[in-house]
Amino acid sequence: MFLFTNFLSVAKLANNDYVGFTFFVGSMAMMAAAAFFFLSMNSFDKKWRTSILVSGLITFIAAVHYWYMREYWSANAESPTFFRYVDWVLTVPLMCVEFFLILKVAGAKKSLMWRLIFLSVVMLVTGYFGEAVDRDNASIWGLASGIAYFVIVYDIWLGKAKKLAEAAGGSVLAAHKTLCWFVLVGWAIYPLGYMAGTPGWYDGLNGMFNMDIIYNIGDAVNKIGFGLVVYNLAVQSSEK
Numbered sequence: 575m576f577l578f579t580n581f582l583s584v585a586k587l588a589n590n591d592y593v594g595f596t597f598f599v600g601s602m603a604m605m606a607a608a609a610f611f612f613l614s615m616n617s618f619d620k621k622w623r624t625s626i627l628v629s630g631l632i633t634f635i636a637a638v639h640y641w642y643m644r645e646y647w648s649a650n651a652e653s654p655t656f657f658r659y660v661d662w663v664l665t666v667p668l669m670c671v672e673f674f675l676i677l678k679v680a681g682a683k684k685s686l687m688w689r690l691i692f693l694s695v696v697m698l699v700t701g702y703f704g705e706a707v708d709r710d711n712a713s714i715w716g717l718a719s720g721i722a723y724f725v726i727v728y729d730i731w732l733g734k735a736k737k738l739a740e741a742a743g744g745s746v747l748a749a750h751k752t753l754c755w756f757v758l759v760g761w762a763i764y765p766l767g768y769m770a771g772t773p774g775w776y777d778g779l780n781g782m783f784n785m786d787i788i789y790n791i792g793d794a795v796n797k798i799g800f801g802l803v804v805y806n807l808a809v810q811s812s813e814k
Contacts, residue, residue, distance in 0.1 A: 596790035597644035601637050607798045608634035611805065622808035625675040629801030632665045636797050640790075653771065653786050659702045661793075666698060667691040669800050670726070673735055676749055676807060680742035686734055690726060697722035701764075705772055713774030720765060730754050749807040756799055763792035 611630035615623050639661035643654040667690075674687035697719045704715025729735055731754055739750035771785030 593784060593786045593790075594644055594647055596787050597640055597647055600790045600794045601640035601644060603794050604633040604640060604797060605637035607801055608637055611801055614805065618808045619811065621679070622804075622811060625672060625804045626801075626808060628668055628671055628675065629804050632668045632797050633801055635664050635668075636661055636793060640793075647786070655702075655706045658789065659698060659706075663695065663698050665797060666694045669797070670694050672800060672804055673730060673750070673753065676746055676753075676804065677735060677738045677742065679746060680738040682735075682738050686729075686738075690729065690735075693722045693726045693729075697726070701768060705768060709772055712768075712772035716765070716768055716772070716774065719768075723761065723765075727754075727758055730757060745807055745810040749803050752803045753800060756796055756803070760792065760796040760799065763788060763795075767792065 608630045611626050611633065615626045615630070618626060639657055643657050643661075646652070646654040646657065670690035670693075671687055673690060674682050674684070677686070700715045700722065701719040704712040704719065708715060730750075735750070736754075739747045742750075767785045767788035770788060
């Protein structure tokens with residue numbers, strides 16, 4: 575009961591606290607998305623239910639973390655870097671799993687899934703080291719994180735994943751392309767947030783933008799957007 579009461583307690587936000595506002599809106603938007611995905615699961619063929627479940631898990635995990643990060647920000651006026659990366663290390667690999675799930679119809683193997691998961695973890699771990707552990711070498715860690723990111727981009731745009739999507743064709747190919755654009759454009763907002771919050775050759779961005787606002791907007795757009803793409807694919811496939 576204490577934990578439940580504590581979870582529902584709401585810290586006061588200043589009228590000009592835009593970081594806290596984006597944390598709050600992000601948590602509510604992702605909780606609503608999670609409820610939508612979970613409640614719609616049984617409306618689809620069995621082969622799509624796991625994909626919808628994963629979409630719900632991604633947004634639910636993010637919603638819980640965002641609620642806590644909002645409270646952390648309100649109490650400490652500090653970026654909740656550790657908890658943000660805990661969120662990402664759970665949700666970003668799940669976003670990679672979505673590629674495997676929608677490409678299973680074209681014969682995707684688990685090796686593709688594990689490769690994408692591994693690359694996403696490398697991307698996140700190196701990013702965390704640069705942002706929280708070894709900030710003096712943030713640009714080097716950021717480069718390592720960026721390399722892992724671009725390998726993921728290559729795999730889904732030009733590698734095995736693309737070939738599988740083309741073999742599947744139709745709505746699967748269209749959904750794959752949309753998810754690819756999310757990774758290429760939507761995920762690209764994270765390096766901007768990283769550069770805005772760490773020292774390096776990009777010091778001109780440091781202080782120009784607020785890292786947390788960039789991350790919060792990027793998270794909401796990418797995680798909810800990923801789920802909606804998968805949902806739309808399930809709808810189109812079920813109507814055939």
